[in-house]
Amino acid sequence: xxxxxxxxxxxxxxxxxxxxxxxxxxxxxxxxxxxxxxxxxxxxxxxxxxxxxxxxxxxxxxxxxxxxxxxxxxxxxxxxxxxxxxxxxxxxxxxxxxxxxxxxxxxxxxxxxxxxxxxxxxxxxxxxxxxxxxxxxxxxxxxxxxxxxxxxxxxxxxxxxxxxxxxxxxxxxxxxxxxxxxxxxxxxxxxxxxxxxxxxxxxxxxxxxxxxxxxxxxxxxxxxxxxxxxxxxxxxxxxxxxxxxxxxxxxxxxxxxxxxxxxxxxxxxxxxxxxxxxxxxxxxxxxxxxxxxxxxxxxxxxxxxxxxxxxxxxxxxxxxxxxxxxxxxxxxxxxxxxxxxxxxxxxxxxxxxxxxxxxxxxxxxxxxxxxxxxxxxxxxxxxxxxxxxxxxxxxxxxxxxxxxxxxxxxxxxxxxxxxxxxxxxxxxxxxxxxxxxxxxxxxxxxxxxxxxxxxxxxxxxxxxxxxxxxxxxxxxxxxxxxxxxxxxxxxxxxxxxxxxxxxxxxxxxxxxxxxxxxxxxxxxxxxxxxxxxxxxxxxxxxxxxxxxxxxxxxxxxxxxxxxxxxxxxxxxxxxxxxxxxxxxxxxxxxxxxxxxxxxxxxxxxxxxxxxxxxxxxxxxxxxxxxxxxxxxxxxxxxxxxxxxxxxxxxxxxxxxxxxxxxxxxxxxxxxxxxxxxxxxxxxxxxxxxxxxxxxxxxxxxxx
Ligand code: IVH
Numbered sequence: 001x002x003x004x005x006x007x008x009x010x011x012x013x014x015x016x017x018x019x020x021x022x023x024x025x026x027x028x029x030x031x032x033x034x035x036x037x038x039x040x041x042x043x044x045x046x047x048x049x050x051x052x053x054x055x056x057x058x059x060x061x062x063x064x065x066x067x068x069x070x071x072x073x074x075x076x077x078x079x080x081x082x083x084x085x086x087x088x089x090x091x092x093x094x095x096x097x098x099x100x101x102x103x104x105x106x107x108x109x110x111x112x113x114x115x116x117x118x119x120x121x122x123x124x125x126x127x128x129x130x131x132x133x134x135x136x137x138x139x140x141x142x143x144x145x146x147x148x149x150x151x152x153x154x155x156x157x158x159x160x161x162x163x164x165x166x167x168x169x170x171x172x173x174x175x176x177x178x179x180x181x182x183x184x185x186x187x188x189x190x191x192x193x194x195x196x197x198x199x200x201x202x203x204x205x206x207x208x209x210x211x212x213x214x215x216x217x218x219x220x221x222x223x224x225x226x227x228x229x230x231x232x233x234x235x236x237x238x239x240x241x242x243x244x245x246x247x248x249x250x251x252x253x254x255x256x257x258x259x260x261x262x263x264x265x266x267x268x269x270x271x272x273x274x275x276x277x278x279x280x281x282x283x284x285x286x287x288x289x290x291x292x293x294x295x296x297x298x299x300x301x302x303x304x305x306x307x308x309x310x311x312x313x314x315x316x317x318x319x320x321x322x323x324x325x326x327x328x329x330x331x332x333x334x335x336x337x338x339x340x341x342x343x344x345x346x347x348x349x350x351x352x353x354x355x356x357x358x359x360x361x362x363x364x365x366x367x368x369x370x371x372x373x374x375x376x377x378x379x380x381x382x383x384x385x386x387x388x389x390x391x392x393x394x395x396x397x398x399x400x401x402x403x404x405x406x407x408x409x410x411x412x413x414x415x416x417x418x419x420x421x422x423x424x425x426x427x428x429x430x431x432x433x434x435x436x437x438x439x440x441x442x443x444x445x446x447x448x449x450x451x452x453x454x455x456x457x458x459x460x461x462x463x464x465x466x467x468x469x470x471x472x473x474x475x476x477x478x479x480x481x482x483x484x485x486x487x488x489x490x491x492x493x494x495x496x497x498x499x500x501x502x503x504x505x506x507x508x509x510x511x512x513x514x515x516x517x518x519x520x521x522x523x524x525x526x527x528x529x530x531x532x533x534x535x536x537x538x539x540x541x542x543x544x545x546x547x548x549x550x551x552x553x554x555x556x557x558x559x560x561x562x563x564x565x566x567x568x569x570x571x572x573x574x575x576x577x578x579x580x581x582x583x584x585x586x587x588x589x590x591x592x593x594x595x596x597x598x599x600x601x602x603x604x605x606x607x608x609x610x611x612x613x614x615x616x617x618x619x620x621x622x623x624x625x626x627x628x629x630x631x632x633x634x635x636x637x638x639x640x641x642x643x644x645x646x647x648x649x650x651x652x653x654x655x656x657x658x659x660x661x662x663x664x665x666x667x668x669x670x671x672x673x674x675x676x677x678x679x680x681x682x683x684x685x686x687x688x689x690x691x692x693x694x695x696x697x698x699x700x701x702x703x
Contacts, residue, residue: 007048013679018061026305029207033405034333034390037596050324072222073155076146079242079331082134082183083151084319085302088414092282092330092364101281104303107325108277111305114314114322119276121306123253124283127272128235129297130187130215135159136242137180140171147219151319157439160219161186168264177249183238184265188214189296191679192231209402211297231683233296236265241295251307270294273306284327291329292394293675300328329363333392335405336360338385341372341416343423347452349439350430351418353378355389355401362393370399374436375418383411421674424448432584443599444484447570451477453547461553462545463534472496475503485545486606488531496524526685535611539566542614546604549590549703557651558582560576566604567618570595582656625654626701630666632657633681636674638691646694661686669694 021031021038033041042062049056088103099105112118132148145161146154161167164186171180177558183261188196189210198212201376207212239256241247250256259265270290274283277403280303287294287301305311305323314322338358353372360367372378372392383389383401388408393399418438420427445452453474458465467487476482479502481495504510543566551559562580563569569591577588594600632655634643641649646669647657661668661680667687670678681688 007052007320008055010481011045011048011052011060014041014048015057015060017041018045031213032407034331034335036333037335073157073220075153076144076156077150077153078134078146078149078151079136079152079320080240080245081654082148082154083131083316085324086320087149088325088327089302089330090327092361093547101277104284104325104327105277107282107303109315110557111323112276115305115310118308119224119279120310121252122274122280122303123257123306124272124280125237125302125304126239126268126287126294126296126298127300127302127328128268129188129210129212129299130185131185131212133234135161135167135182135184135221137171137176137182139178140176142167142169155220157219159224160221160227163224164232164234166233166266170264172264173262177241180249181235181240181241181242182260182265183240184234184236186215186219186234187211187234187296188231189233189676189679191295191676191683192233193297194676195680195683196231198410199219207689210282234266235268236260237267237302246312248308249652250308252308253304253311254306256308272348274303280327288457290673293673295676295679300326302326330361332363332394333390333402334360334362334367335388335390336367338383338387338389338401341378341383341385343419343429345422345440345446345448345452346457347449347547349443349446349449350437350441351422352437353416353418355383357389357391361389362391363503365393365602367391367393367399372401375431375438376436378416382415384409384416385444386410386413422446422448443597444603447477450482450484452684453688454482454485454488456547457545458488458534459545462541463529464541465534466530467523468530472499472527475499479503484606486601486603486610489535489607489610489612491528491531493524493528494520496527497521500524536612536650537612537614538630539614539616542566542607542612543569546594546600548594551591554657555582555587561617561620565616567617570601570604625652627666628654630655631662631664633659633661633668633677634671635668635677636671636673637683638669638693638694640691649698652703653698653701 007129018038018041021033021041045060046062049060049062054229070680080360086107088107089106091100091102093097094100102574111120125332134146134148134154135142136144136146142162143158144156144168145158148154162169164562172469181578186207190211193208193211199205200207214230215232216610218227218627221227221230236257238253239249239260241249248256249259254273257271261267270287272283274280275590284301287298291298303325305314311323316322321678331679337358338355339358342354342356344352346352353375355370355372357368370389372381372383381389381401381404383404386409388405390402390405391399392402418429418431420429422425422440422442425440425442425446425448427440427446429440431438440446440449442683444453451470451473454477455470457463458468458473473482475489476499477497481487481491481499485565538560540553540557540560541560543551544553558581559569563572572592574585574592575587577583577591580588583591627650632650634646634657637643638646650657658665661684663679665681665684665686665688667689668677668681670690671691672680680686
């Protein structure tokens with residue numbers, strides 16, 4: 001094959017892939033590849049066409065943006081084109097000595113040079129992750145709404161937009177011009193998106209891929225009743241007075257937005273003003289840090305020169321203004337290849353399939369593993385070794401495989417199956433009826449379960465053994481010092497020093513003892529002390545530390561209160577256990593099975609013999625107090641007490657403190673920067689308390 005034909009083929013392949021992706025994204029609202037991957041294909045094709053002008057074709061996807069409007073909607077020609085924004089990124093692995101934010105600084109420098117002004121004012125706004133729309137008002141009435149489309153022509157979605165409650169059908173106040181065009185973003189707030197997807201999963205429907213698709217898909221419904229049933233919202237971010245593209249309602253953008261608010265348009269509460277590049281970057285960091293707590297999804301922030309006369313002076317290049325830029329967060333989804341699927345054994349033996357990935361940068365971090373949750377999930381996604389997949393990492397959550405890219409599946413792959421035996425200890429892996437997780441049946445015989453069990457036992461909210469990190473636990477197990485958590489209480493100073501020596505020999509590192517020229521033993525002294533100190537605790541911490549499947553801190557506390565003593569709990573039948581508040585039959589089964597298991601009883605006896613103790617109390621069978629039986633949710637941060645303190649005090653009054661808002665919630669206590677839980681409470685009409693009201697209640701009951 002000549003080089004010429006190879007290049008031509010490459011261009012055809014890229015165009016095909018981009019056209020397909022466009023169709024899936026714009027027409028079907030069902031994207032096949034992540035945005036970053038789409039951008040990469042587009043850049044590759046652009047580079048190819050630039051290097052080989054003879055390949056340029058009038059129908060290449062590089063010549064137009066987006067796709068035809070789907071049939072069913074009438075086309076609308078925008079009186080004033082809807083522009084797009086140039087993008088800037090922060091380079092998350094910029095080499096030392098280079099500025100990771102140079103793209104933003106370059107933009108600000110161009111603005112400053114263009115205007116001859118130092119540190120001009122920018123209107124800075126979250127970049128909402130929804131769908132751009134244009135709303136036309138004539139004599140104060142909403143007459144037409146359209147999608148952006150290709151910027152010149154969009155689709156008439158007036159009927160659907162009329163169902164979005166955030167969009168005023170009639171303007172408030174006065175002083176509005178006879179013809180007004182407001183631009184902004186229709187989006188699906190996070191709480192609405194979560195609730196919608198939870199309902200779809202319950203009812204066997206199709207969940208939305210992300211809030212952006214939720215907004216786009218909802219607006220492009222042919223039946224406005226369907227749109228009306230979707231939780232959509234709207235924020236305005238621009239305004240025009242057609243037909244004159246230069247006509248304005250104020251002398252600057254921020255003032256125009258304030259006017260729009262007065263006429264009834266919501267604008268984003270996080271909008272602000274910043275000065276120069278430093279001000280813009282500080283805003284970017286602030287919004288980035290708050291991103292996961294915002295009630296709506298964003299994919300970056302936008303910087304706009306605030307003064308309209310300055311905007312006019314700067315003008316446009318191609319389809320984007322010179323006076324604005326989108327500073328985007330690193331993409332949260334990327335495509336990569338599954339190199340293997342391994343099993344990870346957790347504390348209670350749960351066998352979790354984990355995809356080992358070809359390393360890929362996601363949201364600024366290199367990802368090499370992603371959880372596949374359980375065998376059902378692997379089957380649902382049909383992930384196979386060799387597959388190209390989309391990996392997502394949002395905020396602090398564990399990276400996960402979102403979907404397979406079927407077009408890229410290599411030949412001869414096999415569906416994945418849960419292995420029959422534990423890769424660590426060889427015990428059988430079994431799955432109980434009705435449970436999502438398959439489990440290694442090895443218990444503490446399994447080194448992986450032992451490591452996780454001891455790590456959990458020693459953790460801060462359990463026995464709180466300060467300084468006993470994962471590394472030490474792993475080495476103590478590797479050198480056979482620990483067969484169960486009870487063995488911790490037998491460890492001596494010499495054991496720790498010997499363990500460290502052996503680990504250093506194994507790893508071929510120069511022993512610290514030699515480096516220092518003397519024997520450093522402080523760390524080991526501290527560990528021996530921390531282990532001894534952990535002997536005196538509470539029953540609830542001890543129960544939590546045991547790592548009974550499904551028993552978290554809240555249940556451990558309820559069990560401790562209900563039974564008062566370990567012996568009473570260990571004697572309880574399954575039926576008696578289900579009498580405990582919030583203990584259902586499945587959890588009761590786990591608890592009874594745990595205490596029936598001779599190996600577990602042996603560990604408990606050994607722990608008590610080693611001196612682990614707590615104060616036992618009289619059983620408290622019923623939640624009593626003024627809040628008995630009422631479910632309370634805490635959100636945001638309180639000023640005068642920590643969340644744990646507030647929880648303890650509410651529980652002392654008989655309340656159950658839950659983690660999520662539902663119709664059963666009696667009230668939500670909302671502190672500073674309360675997020676989606678507050679939104680959800682508002683949506684469900686749940687009573688909302690502020691901190692003062694909570695304090696007043698606590699005070700009136702003497703706590
Ligand atoms: S201003 C000429 N402001 O970003 C400037 N756009 O490429 C026009 N977007 O599709 C846009 N939040 O949907 C602007 N606060 C904001 C925005 C925003 C989201 C979207 C918009 C458009 C894209 C710009």
